[in-house]
Amino acid sequence: MANTPVQQRQTRWSFGRHIARALSGIALAGVVAGAAQAAPDRTASLIMDYSTGATLYSQNADEPRHPASLTKMMTLYMTFEALQQGRLSMDQKLLVSQFASEQDPTKLGLRPGATIPVRDAVLGLVTKSANDAAVTLAENLAGSEPAFARQMTQRARRLGMNATLFINASGLPNDAQITTARDMAVLGRALIRDFPDFYQLFSTRAFTYQGRVHPNHNRLMNVYDGMDGIKTGFIRASGFNLVASAKRDGRRLVGAVFGGTSPGQRDQLMAKLLDAGFAGTLTAAAPDYAPKRTQVAIAEDTKPAITPVSTRVPARPVGGATITPVSATLGRAAAPVIAAPPPAATAKPVAAKPAPLPAPTKARGTWAVQVGAFSTNANAHKAAETAAASARHALSGGSVSVAEGKDGKGAKVFRARIAGLTEKEARDACQALTRQKSACVAVPAS
Template identity: 45%
Template sequence: MFPALNGRIGRLFALLFLLPVLLAVAAPTTAQANPRYASIVIDYATGEVLHASNADARRYPASLTKMMTLYMLFEALERGDVTADQRLHISAHAAGKPPSKLGLRAGDTIAVRETILPLVVRSANDVAAVVGEALGGSESGFAQKMTQRARELGLTSTTFKNASGLPDSGQVTTARDMAKLAVRLMRDFPQHYHYFSDQSFTYRGQTHTGHNRLLRSYNGADGLKTGYIRASGFNVATSAVRDGRRVIAVVMGGRTAQSRDAHMADLLDRGFSRANQLALAKTRPTPPVPSPRPGQVTISDALARAESDEPRDVGGMLVSSAQAASTAGAVQEEGWGVQVGAFKVADQAQFLASTAASRLAQEFAEARVAVTEVLVSNQTLYRARLTGLLETQARTACQSLNQHGMDCMVVRPTGS
């Protein structure tokens, strides 16, 4: 009786010990299963996409809308359409907006300079309506101008119906568009970007604190904006700097503010790692291209063989991170595999394959790094793969690498 009881207790403690690990492994799948989820990470300097998931799917922006409201306000200030000290009228429409709000009173006024931090820090809907009415005549008229300007900025999938982001089925955007908007805010108005780092402000003697906890919790984060409505889930656009490199990231559809922030921190970490990998690969010197090894199979040989034999899948090759071409390798590779790239330089292929292997070390310890030469149009390329996997393992591994911001493709065993 007691040995059996001890066995059950032991299994219980083992399960409790493994639970955090299982939850961590399941997190990307949970994000993918969330129908409101979308994300993107880009390198600010190069515009290179470091990670994307549902980046072009239509989503509700919620208070990320206020980034566009602020863009329009900054433009109006630069053009001289309004001045920082100009007083704006507060209408009953604006004062009646639901929270979050500053608590403005109808018939009162507020200075233009006093509207910026309430929009950034407090996400005040009443202030957004005041700005919209001042710049567009009415909030709906301002929304039309917002949409038109968004199209001019390249936000082709975004439509605004109000200045605040309050619920409206016609107010839609994408993670990619919000990332573009964040970049334009920083590049077009560097003199105003500091506002997005503020975490509190005082208005009429009352201090208001913000919702953007990432500014406090993530080392290097220095802006931009959070947002939430029930239809959108928890959204955030974040800019962060590490070792002189800046990345911009957007997460939409978080189930809670805490899970959204944790996921954003993870994406930023991966984004910096990916950006550093790409930078390293670009700066490494290119050695002389070696002569083909004896027995190497060229594309023309593979095509000729395909005409004489039964059709077969000879694997895949990435001639860049995103383009695949059919080829045949010189080395027989056992089991299914995951290909993460093909390069002119052997050590670049080795570096990326090893990086992929390290990302999967805990889940797929049996995977082997394989760097092989292939000829494509008389040019030698070095193909980077992880091999020795079952089909289900290969597909799971590629999904996991995608979550780490790495491109990949699943390849069949040679000759299968």
């Protein structure tokens, strides 16, 4: 059956749109010319003291990396700002466009022309890391995803994230979309500081949407004492990324880990770094010196804030309906420009190596494997027994135990553990459990 004239126009529009997107990607890739691509060694990490912003430990923290779904932290920052300013409400319905519905997974499966409450879109990002929900928020806030990405980058500059360039709202692969471990730790800290009430949403363990339960991708939060957020990320070019925050004895740390080889390896590194940070055994490292580091600059309106230059964002037609931006004014900005820094006049200093992690000092039998935190002692004991049975060989030297404590919000929790292990036994056992898709972290038991 032949297509109708309307269907033919829609087909041509869709084809033209994909061609335009492809050409845009080629142009951006030509601009960065490989300099902004993640290095072959994708690892990078940083631990920051939340109260002071001081760096406690860093490794490759200023090297360009792909953020993957850590991008959604900025999408949420912009959303929380709109909620705080009254430009959005949690119950407000957002219109889903054809473009948003066509995003690659992970996604909620939103249909074009449908609506989704802001609350569900936010929780979809926090737990499922839903790309269709991210684009829906972007389009409803700024009229289009590219316009929203420009706002994201401008906001990043104002937060002090000077090496970050956002191209989309989801973190889906784009060679030009780059950041650093330091910038993402700064963003994590800003989310906690600027939106303490909304930040609590990052501790959501699971989210139910249209009858389907979506567990939070941040499984480390379920087993690490005091952790209450915030976001994971993965694309092939980045490896497994995580920005996390935990609070113990009134002190909060923020950490960023990039380039993990697996979720389990990434989580183990984050846990080890945070443990050392809380123990006070991390030696402050000088900011990483990277003479070949790419500097990312985006032109911004240089006029005072009291006299902004506004550009009206046109409403975008979607399937017969129209998405009207919640905020229809943008600071005038030129296209993103990536330029290498000018050569230094003085001799290049020798790159400072990050301080090594402290050697284990615990005696045999003082470590444990923690496999979850629960609201009841019975559930914790059952989880510990299940873990002990599933990794019987690796945990043969341990015994099931439950440690009572409090989470980051002060609520009582019961932590399921197999105790009486050496540090090596605990870490080896966690690796075995991780291979079985079980959440796990090695912890000092005393």
